[in-house]
Amino acid sequence: MNFLVTIFVGLLLVFAVIQIVAASTNNGNRIVLNVAVIGAGPAGLCSAKHCLAEGHEVTVYEQSEEIGGVWYYTDEIGKDKYGNPIHSPMYQGLRTNTPYQVMTFSNFSYPTNTTPFPPQTDVLKYLHSYANHFELGKVIKLSHLVVRVLPIENDKWEVLVKNLQKNTFETIVYDVVFVCSGQQSKPFIPNIDGADEFKGKIIHSHDYRKPEPFRNTNVLVIGPGPSGTDLVAQLSKVVNRLTFSRHKIVNETAEARKERQSLYSSNVILKDDVTRFTSTGAEFIDGSHETFDVVFFATGYNLSFPFLSVDSGVYIEKKLIQPLYKQIFNAKHPTMAFIGTPRLFTNAYMFDFQVRFAMKFLPGAKKLPTKTEMMEDVHIFEKETLSIEDWKEYVKQLSELAAIEPVPDVLLNIAKENFVGRVREPNDFRKYRYIIIDDKTFRKEKYIT
16 A cells, blocks of 8 residues: 555656646746847836746846936946947936826836926836836846847747956847847938038037037037937027027928027027038038037937847848838747837837737737738838828737737827927927826826926
């Protein structure tokens, strides 16, 4: 009898071991994946959060010494102490140009006393709070540079990583790679005749940190986007004269031009396109010439993913990452996902939505189309201008395909109204707040600090 009991106990132990092994490779009949996330900004943090929630093994690689991506501020410009380009374009005093509601991850709100357009410090605190709440620190490796991502057999990825502090390299194989390295690391400076002749300073907005070093100078800012507008607002308080250049507005009337000029302080001069530089300044399309000490290019960024091998199948065309299925999956190697791609409504709620979409397919719960079918879909975002209806259609498609909760229409509606407000009132659009009424409607009102 004792012999039979011993055999029975032994069988129970074997069965228990089998169960433990099965549990280590499956989570509710879902395969446990080994996931690499590149970047610990908002997109990378929510990618890690959702992967961990699904029971996957996750490692987040962040080149900087801190999480936050573009929201991490450093006084440094150019290259860091390891000789790598500084990633963040953050400058002192920056406030968001988007209401905090559309910068919120699903089911994780900003504090109730958050100002409508919070400063960089508050956004970074929010990201830290998110990371702490979901215990993401345990999977984040700071000061780790991803050197190369190479596709290998069985749809896996060989990832070469450099530990910057120890100056050592490691190669690890992953099942899935989330690319969350952002879009603002490689400044774009247009080629304008005579730039080599100019004897003053030429600086991209990426390397701007604070206005004080430019006190009592004459400055030219090129580029009418959010960065250019913010630079004008900050610099105009300390410089002698500031010229703000943008592409000529077709059919702009003299009255409309005068109204646009009235939006800025008296030491700001509006100009159209720069045609060429001289040794002392620049000539404009109207034939005039002005002298400057400093020229700022607030002209955006080139997309750059230097760690992706040619074999990854990904390339840049017309400032778009190609070929991406639904602007997320690498159509050639669909175990790679991009979160926060260009021309998308690039804020935390959309990052969160994209990750939730990806998570329905990567573990195999839902099957992706064939590579041929995915390739046919990649051109959907090649339109030069995307309307709010394009965004809503994109959200509708993804939510139906993956059976996930969509981004509420109200957030897209707020984003549209905010964009119009930035154009209409470039210096005052932050004086409003947005109050969400329901999933489709909101109220906009003056905000008194």
